[in-house]
Amino acid sequence: MSEQTAKKTPVTYADAGVNISSGDRAKQRIKYLAQKTFNRNVLSEIGGFGGxxxxxxxxxxxxxxxxxxxVGTKLKIAFELGIHHTVGADLVNHCVNDIAVQGAKPLFFxxxxxxxxxxxxxxxKIVSGLSDACRANGCALIGGETAQMPGFYADGEYDLAGFIVGVVERExxxxxxxxxxxxxxIAFPSTGLHTNGYSLARKLFFEVAEYKAGQYINALQDKAGAALMKTHRSYLNLIKKLTAGDYTTGMAHITGGGVTENLPRILPRGMAAQVELGSWPVLPIFEHLRELGNVDQDEMLRTFNMGIGLIAAVPAEKFKRTKSMLDRAGEKFHVIGRIVKGERKVVYV
Structure with missing residues (x-):
């Protein structure tokens, strides 16, 4: 070994952009936030190889x-606005809804x-949002991964994903x-875009209309960024009401693909969903997006939820009883159509 090589300063992981000590301090805070969601069924602490x-x-x-x-490209808006506490709720609520429509109770995340x-x-802020949403949904945040990947993500950017497990009695x-x-x-309102369609929404808002995230939009009575950052709603409590009384034969969480692609996922063979356009109020943000890009109606219905976050199929003979229950519970809903004979698709009328 040459004298020049011997005198070289040792290179550390931190020099490559990964600060292990910094990561350890962050994990201690994550551990505290996660433990707030624990219940008697959690048998491990944060930090083990598996929860x-x-x-x-x-x-x-x-x-x-x-x-x-x-969460998808909704994160791009979070980066620009510096709002990081709501994306955790977006992620948890999205995952909770996906399993709840099959009757499952969330267990852990x-x-x-x-x-x-x-x-x-x-x-x-991110983990606080995850923790709060898990607690609200009765779900334990029992672990995960926090990865530092210098050179892979730009400064100030991150990606966020989640995995949920729930349980339901087979019958x-x-x-x-x-x-x-x-x-x-029966359709139940969304709070906005939820976590889908943001690539098109961002293009229309920030490229076509050239809005700034903090710009007030009269048509929305809100700032552009704030309108896009509205939190994905959890339908868990509503779904519990529908399942407890055996009111529904099937439910669809309306996410990417809109009503057009999500509703057919629960249809048996030989059946179609006849949906009446105009039977529910479309939120102003969707109308504004359509106008900005002169977007075709079919494209809107395949990209966005259009103001509907959940659809439940209710037997006709149970409809009056279901309506009474929902009215008593103060749940807003709209009758948007019926199940008809056809081939597993949505037929708009």
Whole structure:
């Protein structure tokens, strides 16, 4: 070895952009926030190689229901506005809805947060949002991964994804197989775009209209960024009401693909969903997006939820009882159509 080589300064992981000590400090805060969601079924602490969760013995034939998803390009708006506490709720609520429509009760959640350089304040805001949403949905945040990937993500940017597991008694599983011709379709309002369609929405707002995130839009009575950042709604409590009284034969969470592509996922063979356009109020943000890009109606319906976040199929003979229950509970809903004979698609009329 030459004298010049011997005198070289040792290169550390931190020199490559990964500060292990900084990551450890962030994980201590994450541990505290996650523990706030724990219940008696959590058997492990944050920091182990795997999270441990005990399944209650009250289930006779338990079926585990799982789902994974991400926040998507909605994060780009979070970066620009510096709003990081709501994206955690977006992610948790999205995943909760995905399993709840099959009758499942959320058990535990795992998150994946990847960034170029770990920012303690940003990380705490994100995980605080995850923790709060998990607690609100009765779900334990039992683990996850926080990855520092310098050179992979630009400064100030990160990606956020999650994985959820829930449980349902086999006889209570809702798959849509019991949907019948004549069932009434009831839609429940969304709070906005939720977590889908943001690539098109961002293009229309920030490239076509050249809005700034903090710019007030008269048509929306809100700032552009704030309108796009409205939190993805959890329908868990509503779904519990629908399932407890055996009111529904199938439910669809309206996410990417809109009503057009999500509703057919629960339809049995030989059946179609007849949906009446104009039967629900379309939120102003969707009308504004359509006008900005002169977007075709079919494209809008395939890209955005158009103001509908959940659709439930209700047997015609149970509709009056279902309506009474929803009215008493103060749940807003709209009758948007029926199940008809056809081939597993949405027919707009």
């Amino acid at each position: 441990l969760f005990r399944l209650d013995g009250k289930y006779q034939q338990p079926v585990l229901v799982s789902s994974a998803d991400g 795992l998150d994946y947060l990847a960034t170029g350089r770990l920012d303690h304040e940003v990380t705490e 209570k599983l809702i798959t849509g197989e019991n949907i019948h011709i004549g069932d009434v379709l």
